[in-house]
Amino acid sequence: xxxxxxxxxxxxxxxxxxxxxxxxxxxxxxxxxxxxxxxxxxxxxxxxxxxxxxxxxxxxxxxxxxxxxxxxxxxxxxxxxxxxxxxxxxxxxxxxxxxxxxxxxxxxxxxxxxxxxxxxxxxxxxxxxx
Numbered sequence: 001x002x003x004x005x006x007x008x009x010x011x012x013x014x015x016x017x018x019x020x021x022x023x024x025x026x027x028x029x030x031x032x033x034x035x036x037x038x039x040x041x042x043x044x045x046x047x048x049x050x051x052x053x054x055x056x057x058x059x060x061x062x063x064x065x066x067x068x069x070x071x072x073x074x075x076x077x078x079x080x081x082x083x084x085x086x087x088x089x090x091x092x093x094x095x096x097x098x099x100x101x102x103x104x105x106x107x108x109x110x111x112x113x114x115x116x117x118x119x120x121x122x123x124x125x126x127x128x129x130x
Contacts, residue, residue, distance in 0.1 A: 005046055005068040007036040010062065013049055017058045019120045027060065027118045030098040033091045034064045034114050039088055052117060059100075059119040064112075078104075092116025 010031040014024040031047070038045040038117045045066030052059045071077045094113075096102040099116040106112040 003035050003039065007032050009049065010060070013051070014118070014120075017060060018050060019060075019118070019119055023118065023121055026098040027062075027119060029064055030095040030116055031117075033047075034062070034116065035094045037091050038064045038066045038112075038113075042068030044083055045111075054119070057119045059117050062116065063115045063118045066113075067111040070108040070110055070112055072108050074104055074106060 007028050013023050014027050019027065035047060038047070043066060045064060045068075048063040048065075050061045050063075052061050080094060092104070095114075095116065099118045101115075101117040103115045104112065104116075105120050
C-alpha cells in the first residue's frame with residue numbers, strides 16, 4: 001500500500017462526494033495514520049474504499065486490513081500517549097477523533113481490521129431549474 005496513493009485517493013473520493021476542505025483534510029489525515037499503522041505494525045495490507053449513504057447524507061467508508069501480529073490490548077492502543085514503537089502515540093486515538101464512526105477488530109497473531117466512516121457535513125447542491 002503506497003501512503004501517497006492512499007492520501008490522494010481518499011482526498012479525490014471525498015471531494016467527489018462533496019466533502020468540504022476541512023472534512024477532506026480530517027479524513028485524509030485519519031487515512032494516512034491508519035495506512036501507516038497498517039504498513040509499519042501490520043507489515044502491509046489493503047485499504048478498501050466505499051461510498052455510503054444514510055438516505056440523507058453521503059459518506060465514505062475506509063477499511064484497512066492487515067495480517068500482522070494484531071493488537072493485544074485495543075483500549076490501551078487507542079489511549080493517547082501509547083506507542084508500541086518510537087512514535088508519539090497519537091495514531092489510532094487521533095484517527096478515531098477525526099472520523100464519525102470508528103471500529104477496530106484485532107486478533108493477536110491474526111491481524112487487524114480498522115473501519116472508519118466520515119459523513120459529508122456539506123448540504124447537497126440544489127439543482128437550478130431552467
